[in-house]
Amino acid sequence: MSSSHFADRLNQKIKQTKSPLVVGLDPRFDQLPATLKVSVSSIETTQEDRARITAEFCKGVIDVVGPLVPAVKPQAAFFEQLGPLGMLALAEVVDYAHAAGLIVIMDAKRGDIGSTAAAYADAFLGRKPASVWGCDSLTINPYLGDDSLTPFTKIATERGAGLFVLVKTSNPGSKTFQEQKVDGQPLYAMVADHVQTLAAADLGQSGYGSVGAVIGATHPQQLTELRSLMPNTLFLVPGLGAQGGTAADVAGAFDENGLGAVINSSRAIIFAYERDQFAGAGSWQAAIEQATIETNRQIAENTSAGNL
Amino acid sequence: MSSSHFADRLNQKIKQTKSPLVVGLDPRFDQLPATLKVSVSSIETTQEDRARITAEFCKGVIDVVGPLVPAVKPQAAFFEQLGPLGMLALAEVVDYAHAAGLIVIMDAKRGDIGSTAAAYADAFLGRKPASVWGCDSLTINPYLGDDSLTPFTKIATERGAGLFVLVKTSNPGSKTFQEQKVDGQPLYAMVADHVQTLAAADLGQSGYGSVGAVIGATHPQQLTELRSLMPNTLFLVPGLGAQGGTAADVAGAFDENGLGAVINSSRAIIFAYERDQFAGAGSWQAAIEQATIETNRQIAENTSAGNL
Numbered sequence: 001m002s003s004s005h006f007a008d009r010l011n012q013k014i015k016q017t018k019s020p021l022v023v024g025l026d027p028r029f030d031q032l033p034a035t036l037k038v039s040v041s042s043i044e045t046t047q048e049d050r051a052r053i054t055a056e057f058c059k060g061v062i063d064v065v066g067p068l069v070p071a072v073k074p075q076a077a078f079f080e081q082l083g084p085l086g087m088l089a090l091a092e093v094v095d096y097a098h099a100a101g102l103i104v105i106m107d108a109k110r111g112d113i114g115s116t117a118a119a120y121a122d123a124f125l126g127r128k129p130a131s132v133w134g135c136d137s138l139t140i141n142p143y144l145g146d147d148s149l150t151p152f153t154k155i156a157t158e159r160g161a162g163l164f165v166l167v168k169t170s171n172p173g174s175k176t177f178q179e180q181k182v183d184g185q186p187l188y189a190m191v192a193d194h195v196q197t198l199a200a201a202d203l204g205q206s207g208y209g210s211v212g213a214v215i216g217a218t219h220p221q222q223l224t225e226l227r228s229l230m231p232n233t234l235f236l237v238p239g240l241g242a243q244g245g246t247a248a249d250v251a252g253a254f255d256e257n258g259l260g261a262v263i264n265s266s267r268a269i270i271f272a273y274e275r276d277q278f279a280g281a282g283s284w285q286a287a288i289e290q291a292t293i294e295t296n297r298q299i300a301e302n303t304s305a306g307n308l
Numbered sequence: 309m310s311s312s313h314f315a316d317r318l319n320q321k322i323k324q325t326k327s328p329l330v331v332g333l334d335p336r337f338d339q340l341p342a343t344l345k346v347s348v349s350s351i352e353t354t355q356e357d358r359a360r361i362t363a364e365f366c367k368g369v370i371d372v373v374g375p376l377v378p379a380v381k382p383q384a385a386f387f388e389q390l391g392p393l394g395m396l397a398l399a400e401v402v403d404y405a406h407a408a409g410l411i412v413i414m415d416a417k418r419g420d421i422g423s424t425a426a427a428y429a430d431a432f433l434g435r436k437p438a439s440v441w442g443c444d445s446l447t448i449n450p451y452l453g454d455d456s457l458t459p460f461t462k463i464a465t466e467r468g469a470g471l472f473v474l475v476k477t478s479n480p481g482s483k484t485f486q487e488q489k490v491d492g493q494p495l496y497a498m499v500a501d502h503v504q505t506l507a508a509a510d511l512g513q514s515g516y517g518s519v520g521a522v523i524g525a526t527h528p529q530q531l532t533e534l535r536s537l538m539p540n541t542l543f544l545v546p547g548l549g550a551q552g553g554t555a556a557d558v559a560g561a562f563d564e565n566g567l568g569a570v571i572n573s574s575r576a577i578i579f580a581y582e583r584d585q586f587a588g589a590g591s592w593q594a595a596i597e598q599a600t601i602e603t604n605r606q607i608a609e610n611t612s613a614g615n616l
Contacts, residue, residue, distance in 0.1 A: 145481030
């Protein structure tokens with residue numbers, strides 16, 4: 001059943017929405033709309049309040065972006081920051097996103113060895129009841145080496161789920177270790193080569209594998225180079241918007257059909273109501289909707305995703 | 309107040325218990341004692357059952373090892389595998405360990421950038437109410453680079469908490485990337501150098517910093533080399549027992565006073581009731597107690613920790 005392969009499901013959803021945009025759910029509590037906090041004391045906000053308002057905000061974002069994009073990417077850190085109640089909120093948000101027809105990429109950057117890696121994979125990969133968190137895909141960290149990735153790829157393949165391995169991240173400090181030269185090549189190129197091998201080992205009908213790569217929008221030239229070196233690897237490209245990447249910067253991430261990449265924007269969309277450009281939208285949700293439509297337009301105009 | 313520095317608190321506890329042993333709480337559900345599962349249907353175990361039994365098991369381990377070791381290391385993956393209820397169980401276990409006087413090293417291997425890294429740091433570092441999880445220390449992954457470590461070190465220093473950065477892990481696959489040569493040196497040595505600099509920037513009275521390093525027991529020679537290159541860095545050494553490392557293998561991790569390292573053992577202790585050697589102990593808790601005492605003895609006989 002081809003539709004059970006993660007890359008095929010993601011590509012289908014990209015074609016359906018004519019958008020490769022992933023909306024990052026990074027619900028920094030201090031930035032959430034004041035209208036969601038009116039019932040809460042400004043002196044002392046309880047953990048219950050924070051978790052409830054965080055879930056309410058994310059669900060409000062999903063209501064707006066659901067018809068416009070293929071996927072959302074919850075950032076686990078902002079839910080863990082709220083403790084066990086935050087993790088309950090995260091589970092609620094994942095379910096809500098699925099009900100809206102969205103693919104969920106959990107951004108948790110997990111990584112460990114042996115049966116511990118298998119426990120993370122079992123926790124996150126595959127919709128319920130395959131896993132308790134029910135995610136379509138998970139970001140993972142390669143530092144622990146090839147045998148730390150195997151439990152993730154095995155379970156992803158079994159469950160029709162996907163992975164995005166950190167290759168070249170969007171932060172300035174990504175040069176510290178990722179750009180160190182190994183046999184004349186940067187370390188990230190070696191990781192990229194390993195990821196492409198993993199991707200090619202579990203291909204969907206679309207020609208892309210279940211194992212993808214995270215490559216920052218802040219490195220346009222590297223995106224182009226890696227696209228040709230990793231023909232079967234889906235790219236998850238963070239860094240658009242608040243981190244400085246533009247739609248033109250991510251053009252190299254796509255294949256000629258406008259597939260092969262999803263572009264993540266978090267703050268520039270979910271906190272659009274703080275931006276002058278969308279101040280007149282009338283509500284925080286309307287601002288988010290306008291920012292999503294505008295980002296879709298910019299990507300379509302500047303990349304092959306315009307051909308979708 | 310010197311007692312608020314993580315390294316000083318850990319060293320004080322090591323001296324008090326005359327043990328550098330950390331008991332890893334890796335509660336793989338299938339391996340938990342049958343006596344804890346008698347009330348549960350073998351056909352269908354609910355998430356509530358699994359979370360409750362997991363917490364009960366970990367608390368039973370803590371009851372036994374509390375007087376014998378300085379710290380426990382919960383493995384976040386096995387709690388996340390049980391979903392939001394598992395995370396509630398994790399919070400309960402952390403509180404229970406603190407009530408038993410133990411230091412808690414959260415093994416979550418988190419890593420991210422900017423405000424996301426700060427959210428993880430805020431979530432885990434420092435006892436309640438400084439953080440919602442209330443941990444003394446957290447393991448983190450360096451792949452994202454220097455600016456990804458800064459939010460963790462900043463918050464750790466502010467809260468008297470500790471960090472252990474992955475340098476050289478205990479798995480065979482650690483060679484895939486960690487041993488790649490950069491300017492003639494393995495990558496892990498470059499990471500080690502960076503971690504030593506961070507450690508030296510926030511020293512306690514004991515001469516050790518709040519930033520430590522994870523270095524596997526399966527690499528005895530590397531432990532010795534790195535000990536001399538990282539004089540201010542606490543080592544967290546996994547891999548003793550089930551992964552093949554022996555007490556003699558970890559001797560190089562310690563300074564001449566028996567300080568500078570904590571040695572983790574997980575499966576060989578918490579599942580001691582499955583081992584022939586401790587089969588006659590009479591109960592799963594007695595088996596764990598005997599295995600802890602035996603491991604303490606082996607470390608004392610084979611390393612400078614015998615001088616504690």
